[in-house]
Amino acid sequence: MRIASIFAPVLLGPALLLTVGTPVSAQSATAKVAAGAPVKAAVPVAAPLLPEVFAGWVAPGPVNALADPAQADPANAAALAEYSLSGAAVANYSRGSETLSLRTLRFHDASGAYGAYSFYRGSGWPKEKIGTGAASFHNRVLFWLGNTVVDATFSKITPMSGSELRELASQLPIPDGSRALAAPLLANLPQGSLQGQTMHYALGPAGYASGGVLPAQIVGFDRGAEAVTADYSLRSGPATLTLIDYPTPELAAAQETRIREYIKAGKQAQPAWTKALQDSDTASLEVRRSGPIVALVSGDAVPDDSHKLLETVHFEADLTAIPQPTDSEVKKTSKLLLGIAFFVIVGTSAMILLGFFLGGGRALYRIARGKPASSVFDEEFTSLHLRE
Numbered sequence: 001m002r003i004a005s006i007f008a009p010v011l012l013g014p015a016l017l018l019t020v021g022t023p024v025s026a027q028s029a030t031a032k033v034a035a036g037a038p039v040k041a042a043v044p045v046a047a048p049l050l051p052e053v054f055a056g057w058v059a060p061g062p063v064n065a066l067a068d069p070a071q072a073d074p075a076n077a078a079a080l081a082e083y084s085l086s087g088a089a090v091a092n093y094s095r096g097s098e099t100l101s102l103r104t105l106r107f108h109d110a111s112g113a114y115g116a117y118s119f120y121r122g123s124g125w126p127k128e129k130i131g132t133g134a135a136s137f138h139n140r141v142l143f144w145l146g147n148t149v150v151d152a153t154f155s156k157i158t159p160m161s162g163s164e165l166r167e168l169a170s171q172l173p174i175p176d177g178s179r180a181l182a183a184p185l186l187a188n189l190p191q192g193s194l195q196g197q198t199m200h201y202a203l204g205p206a207g208y209a210s211g212g213v214l215p216a217q218i219v220g221f222d223r224g225a226e227a228v229t230a231d232y233s234l235r236s237g238p239a240t241l242t243l244i245d246y247p248t249p250e251l252a253a254a255q256e257t258r259i260r261e262y263i264k265a266g267k268q269a270q271p272a273w274t275k276a277l278q279d280s281d282t283a284s285l286e287v288r289r290s291g292p293i294v295a296l297v298s299g300d301a302v303p304d305d306s307h308k309l310l311e312t313v314h315f316e317a318d319l320t321a322i323p324q325p326t327d328s329e330v331k332k333t334s335k336l337l338l339g340i341a342f343f344v345i346v347g348t349s350a351m352i353l354l355g356f357f358l359g360g361g362r363a364l365y366r367i368a369r370g371k372p373a374s375s376v377f378d379e380e381f382t383s384l385h386l387r388e
Contacts, residue, residue: 049089049104049148051171055164057093057100065089072105076119082204083115084108086147099155102168107147109179114186115201117144119210120151123198123231128162131169135197141165146174185228185245188293190312198231213242213276213298218262220246220255232299232309239284239299239306240276243313246292256289259296263287291315 050063065087066072069080072088084107093100107113117133121142125135131150134143141152143165150168154161174180183201200211204221211229212219219225224247232239246252262269263277263285277285280298284306288295295313297306 049106050091050102055167056095059091059093063089063091078206079119082207083112101153103151105149110147110181111183113144113147113149114182115203115207116149118200119207125197127197130165145169145172148172185226185243188243189230193232193234195231195233199228201228213240215271215274219244223251234301234305236302236305237300239297239301239309242296244294249292252289252292252294256294260287286310
């Protein structure tokens, strides 16, 4: 359409000859282009979440695009909404006698994608090398990349199943900017003795319920909290570390007091202790705050080991320079006037000093010759020396 609009004066004649066999809509569009009417550019269509064909797998039916979390996973719609699900797609593929079911979930950012991945992944699932992170369980493979989570179920796992999913991952779009960054809270987990594939990241009570230690109402998700839990293999036994990040250190201090009092209440606590707290050694339960992060250690490790694990949690703020506002026009004008005044004063002072130096030097020279300092009283005349 752009080419036609550029060469409309040249192609006008042939275009009119072709209108006889052109549909009415095409004739009107051609006429608008020939007349020089502005033509709107076509809106780019977003790439589908799932391809119709990849790695030999073919979808005999359409790829169903879904926008409602209740359609993507009715049983876990609340958790998907907490992770900010923005779109989903499901499709069934076949290749010979084998079948493959795929469900793709796309979220607002990488934090939501990782949270959903940790929500669906069972603890201890073997790790796979697909996307940013992957795990498998029997004939099911789960991986995430960027802001997308892919849940694949094979009728039969083969040695090529991993490479086939890696080919699918290469076709997934990657978000840019801050949407590509994972949750900063994950970086505060100590790496020593951390058991892989046990981290569970939650942004709300529904997502936290599957792997949380504290009751969701004690965590304070209604106050903007986000939480991550992970298992550790300490020398004296297993331990679970819970990190809860709050918007401000002041809010974290208030929640720390609330959680500490809840732990001290024991069997009289309301709401009742979760199974994870009941199975823990009460002597090893400890709460600590570092900046906006409240940490809780639970499990069967001895108090010394639990305390050491808790002490390794440290929040370190990243200071970013805040751009300052530019000068206003009034301030710029005042700076200009002050600059002009400064140069006028400097120039005037230089002229006075130069005049004093030159005039004073001439006066001293006259005095040295025995004349008055000023030449006002000198009788100077020009003689032509004319004689008869």
